[in-house]
Amino acid sequence: MRLEFSEFGDLVSVQACLPGCEDSEAISQQFSSYRGFVSINRDSDNLFTFERHDGDHSFQIEFRNLVSGESRRWRIPHRGFLLGLEISRPQGVSMASGEDFRPRAVNGFSAWLESLRYVQIKEGTAHLFDINESVSMPRTSNDWMGFKNRFWVAMIRPEQATRVTTRDGSELNELQLDLHSTAAAPHRFTIYAGPVEQHALEDANAELGAVVYSGLWQWSGWLSGAFQSALKTIDSMIHNPGLGIIMLALLLQAVLWPVSMKAIELWAGVRETRARLAPQFRSVDSRYRGQQRAEHITAIYRQENVHPLYQLKGFAGLLVLIPVLVCAFQALAENIWLYEMKFLWIADLSLPDAAIELHFGLPLFGNHVNLLPFIVFAISLSASWMLHRSRARTLSNPIRWRKVYGLPILFLILFYTVPAGMVLFLAVTIAIITLQLLIRSKRAPG
Template identity: 25%
Template sequence: MEEKKFDLNSLIGFVLLGAIMLWWMWSNQPTPEEIEAEKNAKTEEVQNVTESDKTTTFDTTSEEITQATDSISLVKAQTQLGAFAYSATLTDSETVLENDLLRLVISNKGGQIKEALLKNYVTYDSLPLYIIKDNNSSFNLNFGTSDNRTLNTKDLFFEPSLTTNGENQVLSMKLKVDNNKFLEYLYEIKPNEYMVDFNVRSQGLSSTFNTSQQVNLDWGLEAFRKEKSIRYENQQTEMYYEKEDESIDYLSIGGEDDAEEVNVNWVAYKQHFFSTILITEQAFDKANLASKTLVVDEEVDTTFTKAFSLKAPLALQNGELSYNMNWYIGPNDYQILKKYDRNIKEIVNLGWGIFGYINRLVFVPVFNFLQGFIGNYGLIIILLTIVVRIIMSPLVYKSYLSSAKMKVLKPEMEEINKRLPGKENAMKRQQETMAVQSKAGVSPLAGCIPAVLQMPVFFALFRFFPSNIDLRQKGFLWADDLSAYDSVFELPFHIPMYGSHISLFPILASVAIFFYMRMSQSQQMGMQQPTQEGMPDMQKMMKMMMYFSPVMMLIFFNMYASSLSLYYFVSNLLTIIIMLIIKHYIIDEDKILAQIEENKKKPKKQGKFRTRLNDAMKQAQDQQAKQKKKK
């Protein structure tokens, strides 16, 4: 192979050629005089152009730039959005729907509710009460397209159209492909209603949707704090839902995420006294529900209490969406919710089983009746308490009468205990005691049954007052809000389980409970049998309860609704008065003793239960005697 050698002649030729070109460019450049002359000529030409020519030239240039920009944007939108590129030509705007109760601001970005204001309510610190504001809520449909794109409606712009249907306002929000192909959210608000009609449907999109990919609904909300007590409000803030079989359930958690997958007819984000409920005629299948507590420290002011989310696949019918739904955005008022035939009244927690029946059939109607002609809600609670105590007074009388009878029989029972001492005679002693009680026509259970019968009323009212929105921000005496705690003194420190304030109504209720239990204990101690071997000292236990119950009331109710403490204070005060009246003006122990003596003379037929009990005790006594002989 021939070796390449350096060519000196070629290098000299290239250098000379470059020198010639540089000389030619330098010698042909214009002189300073020629440059100045050309500049003056151009200036004169510009000055000779007419004003109309200038305008025409400018407008043409701007239009060309705009067209070029729009073309670039459209190409970019088509690349990102495909068939829904029209959305990119719209801008962010808002439409207002409102009536006398509710004001909704609908954003055309996502076609969703941006603000929801309840006009007739304010927060605990007198600010307008918003359920939705400042992006605390998001409603989104996620779907795939036939050209393999995945889109989210919350990121796309809908075209709004506001019309009226009689007195109703109707807002159509359309996510368009063109005039004949679109996804539509249809809102309709009626006068004096918290319920808003909401329909989701598509038209002409059967070939645009990717039918192999699910359309997913995603609705989330962070619940604003609205009430005085963060801890109390957080306890009452829960997610309720109705299953497809129309049974009601809820998610209530502490600090961790809680989730459930279930078919649902509606989902309610309950925020103590207010709720946002999404109702659907066609059930959401396999909906994923989740709730999370956002309150880190209940003593630190916070914006949110809980975060809720609903994720559910939406079914396509012949390739199209069609869901008739409703939004309820309003108060948890049992009377308002009751008129809607969708079972949503169950989010008002009036208690389960018999407690709920007592509230719905007795306390709600009585409270509404009193509310009709009395404006002071503290007086309504007092009158309601008086009604309850009058109705329950026969049970108090029965309980006190039983105690008085047992007190009259106490000397005979003490005689039995002296005659049959020791652990070995326990069965026989108990048998003779029961025989004496049977002959006298006295039952130890007679004093317990009235107390047990009063328990459902106690627990029913425990649910009734905290759930009653009519008490919200209604004052009485020193309490400025009967639905929240009454604070008469703010502590400079926080006491665990108690709080950083002192409530007066729980103190009064605790004092009343103490004296009530003391009176009950003195009556029961009069009828109490001496403590037997191997048995706990009942007197000591009762003394402990006498102090323990008021202390628990004092601690537990310090953060609860003052209406509840007011009820228990008045209720126990009335019970004490009734017991004093029964003791001094109705019960006569001499008459009771005479009646017992008369009962002893009458032949007493034993019931089946008493016979079986006596037989069982006799068998136990015989077995005990046999074991003693063996030893």
């Protein structure tokens, strides 16, 4: 970290770097505002003296008022992102995000990922609040409170009973916490200003690990963390995050291959059963109504030895596949190591690929043509056609259009503003599913 202090002992700015500020390719974030990142109320503008005391793992700097004797002592680690603050007198403390902490200018889903939020860690669980929520709540000494953007977070924990007030920052797109305590001095605070990265957070304090994947169930957070660790391991070997995402998708689909093939078999079986029963159901619908219709439908199920809820079998394999894929997407969404990483024409894997710039913008979609979602559209259209081609000639045009083109168009719309790393993973996944459909069609009789 690189720190700047005022002559009164306020922490004006923090430059946090991952892995370290000495690395020329480090990812960095500036924490600062017009008042300073962490500012301490004062009664006068009397001068403060400055002293530094070095230690093995950290050093201290102390600011002391020449008139009142008031002191502000900071503990700064040689490595890591955890700071300590001790104030000799009861004083209000403020922590503000500043202009550099604002989200990047993107649209749609990516804008939601980039949005600013307040964070509270209570009893081991992280709770998120919108930027426009102005909340005032009493805090106990073991509560963390702060704010985050997509990849960086600032958290503060008082060691004494303290009231923390969050300010509505929606107009300025900035966040601020005001801390006040009437407890006896000295007042002590622990501050984290660093990346939303599992190891960095937990190395600073075990409770801070709750910030990562805070919106997920515990088991899904573990799985997302495992995917992120796997991607980091792959990237450390090949030094190409784009290829790393492709390899992660291939490895995951290799592990899930039996489950995916079984899901396709079950779904194909449901479709075949539906096609076999459809003529009989149409005949019953044309001849009977009400109770008679229900009795004949039940008789058909019994005669064909089919359970009335047979269509649920088609979703059995998806109960395994979908949660795993959601966790993989979450791992990519919160992966700070993809920040400003290039791949092919993609300038930043953590943002939409923005292949072509337009001279106009569309609401929610922005002013760029994103190429990867169209690749996903083409691949998913191939898979959809393969899935429905056996019955395409028997369907009326509107129904055929909806069945063949509906899901690919939905993918195009939903994933158009999604970060490129996530869409790249989706493209590889759907390509493998298309291959599985092709293999299944070759094996199918006739």
